[in-house]
Amino acid sequence: MNYISTRNITEEFSFIEAVTKGIADDGGLFVPKHIPKLNENFWENFEKQSFKETAYEILRYFIDHDEIELDGIVEEAFNFPVEIKKLNENIYSLELFHGPSLAFKDFGARFLASVLSRYAVKNRTKYTILVATSGDTGSAVGQAFLNKENIEVKLLYPAGKVSELQEKQLTTIGGNVTALEIDGTFDDCQRLVKQAFADGELRRRKNLTSANSINIARLLPQILYYFEAVKKIGREGEIILSVPSGNLGNLCGALIGIKMGLPVHRVISALNVNDVFNEYMSTGKFTPRRAVPTLSNAMDVGAPNNLERIIHLFDNDIDLIRKLIKTTSISDEQTLETIRKIKDEFNYVICPHTAVGFASLFKEVTDINEKKCVVASTAHPAKFYNIYPEEIKRVIKIPEQLKISMEKEKQSVKLSSGFDVFKSYLLG
Ligand SMILES: *Cc1c(COP(=O)(O)O)cnc(C)c1O
Numbered sequence: 001m002n003y004i005s006t007r008n009i010t011e012e013f014s015f016i017e018a019v020t021k022g023i024a025d026d027g028g029l030f031v032p033k034h035i036p037k038l039n040e041n042f043w044e045n046f047e048k049q050s051f052k053e054t055a056y057e058i059l060r061y062f063i064d065h066d067e068i069e070l071d072g073i074v075e076e077a078f079n080f081p082v083e084i085k086k087l088n089e090n091i092y093s094l095e096l097f098h099g100p101s102l103a104f105k106d107f108g109a110r111f112l113a114s115v116l117s118r119y120a121v122k123n124r125t126k127y128t129i130l131v132a133t134s135g136d137t138g139s140a141v142g143q144a145f146l147n148k149e150n151i152e153v154k155l156l157y158p159a160g161k162v163s164e165l166q167e168k169q170l171t172t173i174g175g176n177v178t179a180l181e182i183d184g185t186f187d188d189c190q191r192l193v194k195q196a197f198a199d200g201e202l203r204r205r206k207n208l209t210s211a212n213s214i215n216i217a218r219l220l221p222q223i224l225y226y227f228e229a230v231k232k233i234g235r236e237g238e239i240i241l242s243v244p245s246g247n248l249g250n251l252c253g254a255l256i257g258i259k260m261g262l263p264v265h266r267v268i269s270a271l272n273v274n275d276v277f278n279e280y281m282s283t284g285k286f287t288p289r290r291a292v293p294t295l296s297n298a299m300d301v302g303a304p305n306n307l308e309r310i311i312h313l314f315d316n317d318i319d320l321i322r323k324l325i326k327t328t329s330i331s332d333e334q335t336l337e338t339i340r341k342i343k344d345e346f347n348y349v350i351c352p353h354t355a356v357g358f359a360s361l362f363k364e365v366t367d368i369n370e371k372k373c374v375v376a377s378t379a380h381p382a383k384f385y386n387i388y389p390e391e392i393k394r395v396i397k398i399p400e401q402l403k404i405s406m407e408k409e410k411q412s413v414k415l416s417s418g419f420d421v422f423k424s425y426l427l428g
Contacts, residue, residue, distance in 0.1 A: 001015065001032050001033065001036075001061065001062045001063065001064065002014065002032075002033045003015065003017070003018040003030045003031065003032060003033060003216060004030070004031060004033050005024035005025075005026050005028035005029070005030060005031075006024075006028040006029045006030075006031055006308050006309060006311075006312040007024065007026045007027065007028030008024070008026050008028060012033060013030065014064075014067060015062070015063045015064065015067050015068070015216070016067055016068065016115075016119060018030040018216045019112070019115055019116065019119075019215060019216060019217045020116075020119070020209065022209065022210045022212060022214070022215050023210075023212075023214060028308065029214050029216075029305070029306070029308055029309050030216045031216075031309055031312055031313070032062055032256075035256060035259040035260060035313070036061040036062075036260060037260060037261055038260050038261040042057065042261075043235075045057075046227075046231060047231060049231075051078065051081075051082055051224070051225075051228050052074050052075065052078055054224065054227050054228065054231070055074050055078060055221075055224045056070060056071060056074050058223060058224060058227065058260070059074065059220060059221075059224075061260075062220055063220075068115055068118065068119070069118065072114075072118075073111065073114040073115060073118070076110075076114045077107075077110040077111040077113070077114045077221070078107065078110070078111075078221075078224075079110075080098045080099040080100070080106070081098050082094070082095070082096065082098070082225045082228045082229075083095040083098060084228075084229055084232045084233065084374075085348065087342075087345075087346045087348060088346070089369070090368050090369050090370075090371060090372060090373055091361075091368065091373050091375070092229070092232075092233055092372070092373065092374045092375070093348065093350070093354070093374075093375055093377045094225065094226075094228075094229045094374050094375065094376050094377055095377045096225055096376060096377060096378055097351075097377060097378065097379050097380040098380075099140075099143075100140075100143040100144075100401055101136065101139040101140040101142075101143050101169060101401075102379060102380035102382065102383050102399060102401065102402060103136045103140060103298070103378060103379040103380070103383070104222070104225075104250060104376070104378045104379070105136055105137060105140035105141075105213075105218075106140050106143070106144065107221040107222060107224070107225065108140075108213070108215075108217070108218030108219065108220075108221050108222055108249075109137075109140040109141045109143070109144035109145075109211065109218065110140075110143075110144040110221075111217055111218070111220070111221040112141075112144065112211055112215055112217040112218050113141075113144035113145045113148055113151075113211075115217050116129075116145075116148075116151065116209065116211075116217070117145070117148035117149060117150065117151050120148075120149070120150035120151055121149050121150055124150075125150065125207055126150045126151075126152070126207060127150060127151050127152070127207045127208075127209045128151075128152045128153075128154065128206045128207060128208050128209070128426070129141070129145060129151060129152070129153045129154070129208075129209050129210070129211050130154050130156065130193045130196055130197075130208060130209075130210060131153065131154070131155050131156065131193070131210070131211050131212070132156045132157075132186065132189035132190040132192070132193045133155055133156065133157050133162075133170065133186075133189070134157070134158070134161070134162065134186040134297065134298070134300070135157075135162045135163065135166040135170075135297055135298060136166070136298045136379065136383075137213065137298075138155040138157055138166075138169075138170045138179070139166070139169035139170050139173070141153065141155070141211045142155050142170065142173040142177040142179075143173060144211075145176065145177060145211070146173055146174075146175050146176065146177055147175050147176065148176065151176060152176050152178075153176060153177040153178065153211075154178050154180055154426070155170055155177065155178070155179045155180065156180045156182050156189040156192060156193060157170055157179065157180070157181060157182065157186075157189060158182055158184055158185050158186045158188065158189055159181045159182060159183050159184075159414070161185065161186065163297075163383075163384070163386065164386070165382075165383055165384075165385060165386075165402065165406070166383070167410065168405045168406055168408070168410065169383075169402070169405050171410040171411050171412045172404075172405040172408035172409070172410065172411065173405075174411065178413060179411065179412040179413070180412065180413050180415055180422075180425075181412040181413065181414045181415070182415055182416075182417050183414065183415070183416050183417055184416075184417030188417040191417075192417065192419060192422050193210070195419045195422075196208060196419075196422065196423070196426065197210070199423065201423075201427075202423060202426060202427070205427060206426060206427075213247055213249050213305070214247075214249070214305050214306065218249065219249055219252060219253060219256075219306075219309075220253075221253075222249060222250050222252070222253025222254075223253045223254070223256050223257045223260075224253075225376075226241065226253065226254050226257045226262055226264070227257060227262060229241075229374050230262060230263065230264070233372055233374065234372075235263050237371070237372050238265045238266075238370070238371045238372065239263060239264045239265055239371070239372045239373075239374065240264070240265060240266045240267075240268065240361070240365060240371050240372070240373045240374070241254055241264050241266070241267045241268065241373075241374050241375075241376070242267075242268040242270050242357045242358070242360055242361040242364075242373065242374070242375045242376065243267060243268065243269060243270060243357065243376045244270045244296065244299060244353040244354060244356045244357040244376060244378050245269045245270060245271055245277065245299060245304075246271075246274070246298055246299035246300065246301040246304065247301050247304050247305050247306055248269070248277060248304045248305070248306035248307055248309075248310060249305075249306050250376060250378065251267070251269050251306070251310070251325075252306045252309050252310055252313070254267055254376075255267070255310060255313055255324070255325075256313070258324065259313065266324065266325075266326065267324055267325050267326070268325070268326050268327075268328060268357075268360050268361060268364050268365075269325055269326070269327045269328075269360075270328060270330065270356045270357040270359070270360035270361075271299065271327060271328065271329045271330065271356070271360075272294040272295075272296045272299050272300070272329065272330055272331075272332070272335070272356055273292060273294060273329055273330075273331060273332075274291050274292060274294065274299065274300050274301055274302055275327070275329035276288060276289060276301075276302060276303065276304060276307075277304055277307060277327050278327040278328065278329050280307065280318075281318070281321070281322060281325070281327045284318055286307060288302055288303035289302045289303075290302050294332050294335075294352075295332045295335050295336070295352040295384075295387055296335060296351075296352040296353040296355070296356050298353055298378070298379070299353055299356065326364050328359075328360040328363050328364055330355075330356045330359045330360055330363075334359050335352050335355045335356055335359060336352075336355075336387075337359075338350075338355040338356075338358050338359040338362070339352065339355045339388070339392070340389075340392075341358075342355070342358055343392055343395075349381045349388075349392055349395060349396055350377060350381060351377070351378065351379040351380065351381045351383065351384050352384055352387060353378045353379055354375065354376075354377040354378055354379065357375040357376060357377070357378075358375050361373055361375055380399060380402075381396050382396050382397070382398045382399055382402050383402070385398075413425070
């Protein structure tokens with residue numbers, strides 16, 4: 001499979017080229033040249049396969065045999081389970097948060113780390129990975145690259161603007177992963193990363209790479225767990241999927257799966273009040289705007305990157321997009337209400353992002369008891385411990401991986417938000 005830019009369909013790139021470049025030179029995003037269709041053979045074996053076996057089968061369509069050692073990478077990257085919890089006859093929670101950083105981003109980050117580190121070793125090249133993070137991405141990427149040979153990771157986060165637990169997760173990874181505490185905002189962190197990539201001297205002296213969520217190697221693994229969901233609930237009946245959405249990457253994974261032939265009838269893109277995608281669906285116009293902070297902070301995105309990929313996937317035809325996808329916008333008040341409702345009805349605690357997914361499902365689907373509805377549960381509730389009322393806090397079990405980081409001492413390098421300081425730090 002070759003890859004093309006969403007902005008230039010004539011020039012083709014190999015998978016590894018697309019991964020190491022991250023973003024196309026024309027500013028577009030890499031997409032597979034075409035979306036492969038699954039044949040009958042695939043479905044015959046499907047039900048008996050493990051997650052990793054299906055993962056390998058699907059990824060093989062997108063990555064050529066001779067490019068990377070796919071079986072070893074699948075084995076290494078997906079070393080934690082995908083679980084599905086049946087809440088009642090019609091509603092399922094697809095738990096994507098059993099990885100090292102307790103959010104679905106572990107799938108993409110670990111896959112990218114496996115691919116890139118093997119490539120770095122094979123080519124005897126050292127890479128420095130720069131990541132600006134507002135919380136979840138940093139710990140997923142940092143954990144994924146921990147102890148990978150020939151790779152150094154610098155996580156830039158805004159001082160005082162990530163939650164206490166998120167900061168603990170970011171600053172206690174150690175090894176080849178350094179947390180840079182920037183005296184500024186998330187936008188300052190992103191600006192520093194962009195300036196570094198644009199700086200000639202830095203580019204000459206350091207091999208800088210991004211582990212940004214738009215990287216194609218972070219997108220492809222996000223197709224896989226939707227197949228796992230369908231495997232576990234069965235292919236028959238009408239399946240509806242609700243995906244808590246920010247940058248629309250997770251949604252994009254689901255859409256590629258459906259284009260391949262995954263039998264899902266409708267997809268709900270669940271948004272918080274940062275609902276630029278919702279506006280696009282109703283007006284046909286994409287108007288980025290400044291993100292406002294919400295309880296589901298990983299979804300506070302004012303300019304969703306992956307919309308460009310979605311538009312490309314549907315041949316620029318908004319009516320085709322509207323046929324499959326419904327968008328909804330949920331307030332913080334509704335988010336909290338839904339957390340309580342799910343706890344009361346099912347004795348099940350969900351994170352605020354997942355709550356946006358459930359709230360959107362209830363808002364958009366009136367005949368739930370005639371469908372099979374799957375909500376993508378994107379993070380473990382313990383990551384957001386402080387937002388819950390006492391009676392819910394009491395029942396949240398803190399996972400081992402979080403306990404470990406909570407007990408460790410915070411380690412960070414404090415930097416001002418000026419580029420010169422950052423540059424001389426990188427050049428050491
Ligand atoms: C990143 C994130 C999202 C949003 O996913 P996108 O792929 O950016 O749409 C939702 N929930 C959680 C917990 C996240 O970390």
